[in-house]
Amino acid sequence: MDAVCSDLVAEVRGFRQRFPDVRYVDLISLDIPGHFYGKRYPIEMLEKVAAGSALKLPQNCVLLGTQGGLFKIGDYCFNDGDPDAPRRLVPGTLKIVNWEKQPLGQMLITSSGTEKPIVFEPREVLAQVLxxxxxxxxxxxxxxxxxxxxxxxxxxxxxxxxxxxxxxxxxxxxxxxxxxxxxxxxxxxxxxxxxxxxxxxxxxxxxxxxxxxxxxxxxxxxxxxxxxxxxxxxxxxxxxxxxxxxxxxxxxxxxxxxxxxxxxxxxxxxxxxxxxxxxxxxxxxxxxxxxxxxxxxxxxxxxxxxxxxxxxxxxxxxxxxxxxxxxxxxxxxxxxxxxxxxxxxxxxxxxxxxxxxxxxxxxxxxxxxxxxxxxxxxxxxxxxxxxxxxxxxxxxxxxxxxxxxxxxxxxxxxxxxxxxxxxxxxxxxxxxxxxxxxxxxxxxxxxx
Structure with missing residues (x-):
């Protein structure tokens, strides 16, 4: 396990110790219109992802319109087979969600820094400029x-x-x-x-x-x-x-x-x-x-x-x-x-x-x-x-x-x-x- 994975595992374990009632964590990222998309992961699976297990979401989630629909943009969405793209956890962003009725966590994810970044993902665009x-x-x-x-x-x-x-x-x-x-x-x-x-x-x-x-x-x-x-x-x-x-x-x-x-x-x-x-x-x-x-x-x-x-x-x-x-x-x-x-x-x-x-x-x-x-x-x-x-x-x-x-x-x-x-x-x-x-x-x- 490399240093990044080790730190992520420690972050997840520390979170679980502080918030033992949390069973799920929302893994979220911002699309082009500025809405969050993602998946709700059981906390046990999150620890496996932190240790290095694959985390993938459809690449075209980033392309959603304001109302959530997909548009034909070049070969994306309708001629590309809707492929998955790797994501990674953003260290330091695992936090408690205290506005929901049930205990919940959330954590940012991004394609930036993976082996195949999504060039039109907003966070990746900014990362490249910086x-x-x-x-x-x-x-x-x-x-x-x-x-x-x-x-x-x-x-x-x-x-x-x-x-x-x-x-x-x-x-x-x-x-x-x-x-x-x-x-x-x-x-x-x-x-x-x-x-x-x-x-x-x-x-x-x-x-x-x-x-x-x-x-x-x-x-x-x-x-x-x-x-x-x-x-x-x-x-x-x-x-x-x-x-x-x-x-x-x-x-x-x-x-x-x-x-x-x-x-x-x-x-x-x-x-x-x-x-x-x-x-x-x-x-x-x-x-x-x-x-x-x-x-x-x-x-x-x-x-x-x-x-x-x-x-x-x-x-x-x-x-x-x-x-x-x-x-x-x-x-x-x-x-x-x-x-x-x-x-x-x-x-x-x-x-x-x-x-x-x-x-x-x-x-x-x-x-x-x-x-x-x-x-x-x-x-x-x-x-x-x-x-x-x-x-x-x-x-x-x-x-x-x-x-x-x-x-x-x-x-x-x-x-x-x-x-x-x-x-x-x-x-x-x-x-x-x-x-x-x-x-x-x-x-x-x-x-x-």
Missing amino acids: ERLGRKGIFPVVAFELEFYLFDRQLRDGLPQFARDPLTEDADDQPNMHIERLSRFAPVLDEMVETARAQGIDTTVITAELGPGQFEINFGHLDDGLRAADWAALFCRSTRGVAMKHNYRASFMAKPYLQHPGSGMHVHVSLYDEAGNNLLAANGQRPLRHAVAGCLELLPHCMPIFAPNHNAMRRLSGTVNVATRASWGFEDRDACLRVPESDAKNLRIEHRLAGADANPYLVLAAILVGLEQGLEAGREPIAPLNEDRGSGIDFPLEMLEAVRSMQNHAQLREGLGAEFVNVYCENKRQDHLAFLQDINAREYRWYL
Whole structure:
């Protein structure tokens, strides 16, 4: 047994000692739309997998559409025999699930690091970007911030209802950022934080956001980009589970209300060398400007990643603190790329464009490719919003146009992998067309 297997066996055995009532563990991984898929394993079998027994799942699980269906993408799904692909356990991710009625565990799995990685698996895409940056002596430090809405658990005519204030039983229908809202919703928010911490996630600041029932929870900064994205993915899963326990729905939908702010995924990224020096702060912050330029140039071609569905595109409609063009600025929340005030050691870029329902592995991978290419090209960016409020680069606001812009972009294909770009774009194109195959009441009202 090699050292990795030995450590995994010790992790499983330690878990069983701490949680003797747990009989099953969910082995989970994120697909292209950002949903978890996987299998529920008896804890005894998990120990065998940890010791080296094969773990395989269908390769095409990664290709599922938003509603779980399979699309014909090249030879995948319908002409490839639906083959299995090896997966491995991600060390350090075996944690207790405390929002279910029965004791349960969960653990991340991935094809990354196996003898045959799935090149379009989101976690593998990010792993390849991070590995390439490491070879160049570039080491990111990353922190995610996720906004979400709480709704009443019961829908009405298929529509979400405002969350009920647990103290007054009234609907929380007044948009504000008052600190008292944190107190009124403390039981569910506190359990969300504690549950996230039980998953190993370093949760920090909690904010009552502007929308009714809208909140934001931030995570600590990590020098491991894969783990940072793991945290974001696992946080969404645990937050939804805790909300259901408290008779709410938690949703990371990017734009649930037309009249209220959408929910974003804000990603803070700084870049360091092997000695721990902040690369962005060198030479009078010239690398910062180059990195910004690269991100802005690539951004219009990454829109299917940052706004991965029809609803996410709705969020980019000029509401408060959401950019409608690729822009940047110092301490400016109207910009796609905000440079927060900080000392040279902590100088970073906050990428604010992605919707909260975007895939965190792919969002981070796309951001890093933009930073990487900007540092290498060495170009100056457009004027910041602080100097010119009209500064910006247009980006697509419709999915099919966005897919066309992404599909054949040479630098993006090189940075993220050509096969991934092909698969991802076709998945988004077919998912969008499937979404449009419905005639709603408004269409009859307008055209009948």
